[in-house]
Every structure is written in structure tokens, then in C-alpha cells.
Amino acid sequence: MSLRRLLAALATAAVTLSAGAASAQSSAFLVSTDWLEKNLDNAKVRVVEVSVNPGLFERGHIPGAVNVNWHTDLVDVVSRDIAPPPQFQALLKNAGINQDTTTVLYGDNNNWFAAWGAWIFDIYGIENVKLLDGGRKKWEAENRPLSPVAKIHAAGNAQVKTANAALRAKLPDVLAVARKEKDAVLVDIRSADEYNGKVFAPNGVPELAVRAGHVPGAVNVTWSKLVAEDGTFKSVDELKAIYQAVGVDGSKPVITYCRIGERSSHSWFALKKLLGYDVRNYDGSWTEYGNSVGAPISNPAGTVWGKT
Structure with missing residues (x-):
């Protein structure tokens, strides 16, 4: 074999191995709608729905799925915190x-x-947790089965572990980065109008901050850039390119944030699970940071609370 052909063969093998590694990384944390439908009767598979719109589960859900309410089941309903271990x-x-x-x-x-649920499961050390790639949107678009009947399962024996603090950022962590006391990349995954301070929050949402803008130094990568039209995540190579375009390449720790932590957990999943970067989700997000007295803020649009 000539040197030229040898080099070409090696290049092809490298691409194949890279694609295989990327596919394996994705399949470790995602399942397809086709795989899930084929495994609905698998006793070792448990499906959990975590939706925000009320009544969706009751009108019809993936057969055998368990309903988890984000507003009550995954948070402490009194304190601004994640669900406690018990x-x-x-x-x-x-x-x-x-x-x-x-x-x-x-x-x-x-x-x-x-x-968000996957993030909480990870914090408490529950293994072998995956997302259905495309979620309800793709499942329904493909006319896959839905059931209005809630199934009661035998009690589970999985045990929570000590909360992994390395997956969660808090206000002091974000302030340290904003003040350049710690070296990390802040990724604001909100819309451009939220990031630039043109609006305080999307229309109709109840959780607000009294200041607009973003954490100084944060880059804006809207969560929607990470998904295809059918709601599935883009390929690993596409995700890498999206983040590399704003200087996020995994060489530094990353902190994601949004308004209340749910959209940023979606980006956390992409960065942490699919790309393998060192990532923490700041669930306090803008409703905490934007209401914190003295916290530095970048507000390009200049929008001020109460000023018309």
C-alpha cells in the first residue's frame, strides 16, 4: 500500500471511530422513541413523565409512565431548593x-x-437515567400509543446517595465568576431579548426579577439552538460547533443558567451528558441573581423596572 493510501485509510478509520464514540456517548444518555416503544413491557424499564402543562398526563401518557409534578415533587415547596433527600x-x-x-x-x-428531573436524579446518584430524545413532541408526532390510565407499580428499592454538589452552582459561585475571582464559563441559555435586557422574562410567566440583563461575561447560547425540528438533540459534532463558536470548548468549567433553572438543565444535559464537559446548573438562575442586591449586571438594552 502506498503512503498516500495508508494515510487516507487511517483518516477514514479515525472518522469512523470518532463517529462511533459520539454515537455511544449519545446512546448512553438518550433513547429513541422506537427503542422505548419496543421496551414498554420491559420490567426493568421505568418511564417517568415530567411535564409543565397541567392535564397532559391525565389526557394521555406513554403507557405505564409515572407522573412527576415538577412544582411539587422535585422541589421543596416552601424553601427555594431542590427536593430534599427524604x-x-x-x-x-x-x-x-x-x-x-x-x-x-x-x-x-x-x-x-x-x-431538570434528570439533573435531580444525577445529583442524588441514581444511575442509568436517560431522556427520551424528542420527548412528548416526537412521540405524539409519530402517533405512538398513549394511555389515560395511570399504572401503579410495586414499591421501588433505589436509594438516594449524598447530594453531588459538583453538579449544582449557587449564587456565590456565579458571583465569583462575574467578579473574575474564579475562572469558569457562564452560559446564559435564555432568549436574546432576555439576555440583552430588552425584556425581564417571557410573556406570561409568574417568576420575575426586578432587573433585566445578564451576568457579566456570560455568553448567550439559546437552548433552542441545540435541538432539531422534531425536538431531538442535534449531533455531538453539531453541538460542539455551536458552543465552540462562542468559546465554550470544555477547557474550562461551565455554569448554565436561565430564569428558574429548567431551560438551563436542558443545556446542562447537552453539555454534561452528550459532550462530557464539566458543567454545573445554576437553578437559582435569573430570578435569584436579578433580585440580588449589589450583584453586577450587564444590561445592554438599558431596560429599567417601572420605567416606561
């Missing part, structure tokens, strides 16, 4: 999730709250 332990038990269960989460709004 509460999450009870959720696992009631959902019938065992130590050897493959848990598949899905939901509406392109899996925003399902990704």
Missing part, C-alpha cells in the same frame, strides 16, 4: 424505581422539565 427517596419508591432500573424521563416543552 422527599426524593419517597418519589423513587412510589415510582417503582429499583437499583437495576433503566429510568427514561420525558416531557413537554422539548424536555425542559424532564431534563
